[in-house]
Amino acid sequence: MITDKSASTMPPSEAKPEMNPRRASIAALLGGALEYYDFFVYGAAAALVFNxxxxxxxxxTVALIASLATFAVGYVARPVGAVVMGHFGDRLGRKRVMLATVVLMGVASFVIGCLPTYEQVGILAPVLLVAMRVLQGFSAGAESAGASTLTVEHSPVGRRGFFTSFVMVGYAVGCSLATVVFVPVSLLPDDALYSWGWRIPFWLSAVVVAVTYYVRNHLDETPTFTEVKEESVVRKLPLGDVFKFHWRSVIRVAGASLMASVQTLFAVFSLSYATSVGVEHSVMLTVISVAIALSMFTIPAAGYLSDIIGRKPTMLIASVGCAVSLAGYLWAISTTNILLISVTAFVNMSLFFSCYNGVWTSFFAEQFPATVRFTGMAVSNQLGNLLAGFSPMVAALILLPGATGWLPVAIFGAVACGIAGIAVLGLRETAKTPTDLLGLSADAEPVEVVANAEQPDTPRVLQTQS
Structure with missing residues (x-):
């Protein structure tokens, strides 16, 4: 039975923080933009410069493989970041941890732009690069879950889907910004590119860090977490509670997160597949970037839709629509018809995948009670995202020669979407659920323990049912 003893000493006259959904959504957007800006800039640099x-x-060839391996290291570090930062997010507060993640991410990116090369310091160069990539992945493991938790708890019932969808609007903004910044840099002469040009995109991330930190620092702690502290129900080991009492939600959210594999198949695998069948690399990059940029508008629309018709129907639309449209997108690539590729890219990414991207940020956070919300969402989501990280590699292994060689990849994507859809069916509908009742099962009463003034370590209300 655990509490935060310091919470009981809070002066009763101290004003409770108010909800500020607009500022929370802006803070979430900026954090998402920084995360995915760094993600795409690092990926481009790993393919073109770091090797x-x-x-x-x-x-x-070995140098290129080693360079791309440093990119994968970030995915390995994400679950660790989810566990560690989720723990402190549920113990110390959402705001503190979200300030820490943006600082860690920003420092790592800026330092990468300052690193010496192999020619200058030898083997120390890749060691430092890997260390900074681990730090990037560590912070990214908590960024989306933390921003989602913070925004959900700052938003009113009936609007949580819309406001929290801006976490992934940041994804579209970050990808677009990275494209705008890195493309001109990649066109520099080799002497300029390899000496100073590649460093500029990493240094520019400092601007996003400064703005994001300012906005988050001027945002109050969420009213929900403040109430948790006042009632002395802060958990000592949130991760233990998550797997003891909410393991069903962990499995379901992890399963629903498999739909993220559509994103990496769309943005990573399709680029190499298109190049192999004769589509110009620059043309395919443009198609992918435009489709992602257009999702800036469809992601909040999907979040708004989920507030009206529910999270589950919107996510099921995403599951079925992504499975079918991904096959159409891969088929279009095999024809090398640019107009056809562009249309199917829009349908797959800008429309149907936005039904996932605009909803999962609120839906997954809403499956867990406030005492373990940050940890529960971060860990379960990152477990599911592991498949997304390996999807391009799996797709490359099962791709067959010939005009219909894309078919096994489409089946693979459809299976991932199907599993995600089944998992969604098992999740609780939460669009209209009051915030203080989120994470409680419909068929179980929450455990309630009344506080004793002489035993401050005993929580007043302990909600642990799955």
């Missing part, structure tokens, strides 16, 4: 500057030049 030349940070690894021995004797074998270009």
């Amino acid at each position: 030349v500057l940070f690894f021995p030049g004797g074998n270009p």
Whole structure:
């Protein structure tokens, strides 16, 4: 039975924080933009620059593989960040941890832009690069879940889906910003690109960090977490409670998160597949970037829709629509018809995948009670995202030669969407659920323990049912 003893000393006259959904959604958008800006800039640099500057030049193929491996390291670090930062988010507060994640992410990105090369310091260069990539992944593991938790708890019932969808509007903004910044840099002459040009995109992330930190620092702690502290129900080990009392929600959210594999198949695998069948690399990049940019408008629309018809119907639309439209998108690529590719890209990413991107941020956070919300969402979501990280590799392994070689990849994507849809059916509908009742099962009464003034370690209300 755990509490935060300091919570009981809070002066009763101290004003409780008020909901501020607009500022919370702006803070979430900026954090998402920083996360995905760093994600795409690092991915582009790993493919074009790091293999030349940070690894021995004797074998270009080995250097490229090693460079891309540093990109994958970030995914390995994400679950660790989810556990650690989720723990402190549920113990110390959403605001503090969200300030920490943006600082960690910003420092790591800026330092990457300052690193010495292999020619200058030898093996120390890739070691430092991997260390900064781990720090990026560690902070990213908590960013989306933390921003979602903070925004959900700042938003009124009936509007949580709309406001929290701006976490993933940040995804579209960050990807678009990274494209705008990195494309001109990649066109520099080799001497300029490899000496100073590649560093500029990493240094520019400091601007987003400063703005994001300012907005988050001027945002109050959520009323929900403040109430948790006042009632002395802060949990000592949130992760233990998540797996003891909410393991069903963990499994369901992890399963629903498998739909994220559509994103990496769309943005990563399709680029290499299109190049292999004769579509110009630059043309395909443009198609992908435009489709993602257009989702800035459809993601909040999907969040708004989920507030009206419910989270589950909107997510099921995403599941079925993504499975069918991904197959159409891959088929269009096989024809090399740019107009057809563009239309199917819009349908798959801008429309149907936005029905997932605009809803999961609120829906997954709403499955857990306030005492373990940050940890529960972060851990379960990152478990599901592991498949997304490996999806391009799996797709490359099962791709067959010939005009219909894309079919196994489409089936793979459809299976992921199908599992996600089944998991969604098992989740609780939460669009109209009052915030203080989120995470409680419909068929179980919450455990209630009344506080004793002489035993401050005993919580007043302990909600632990799954």
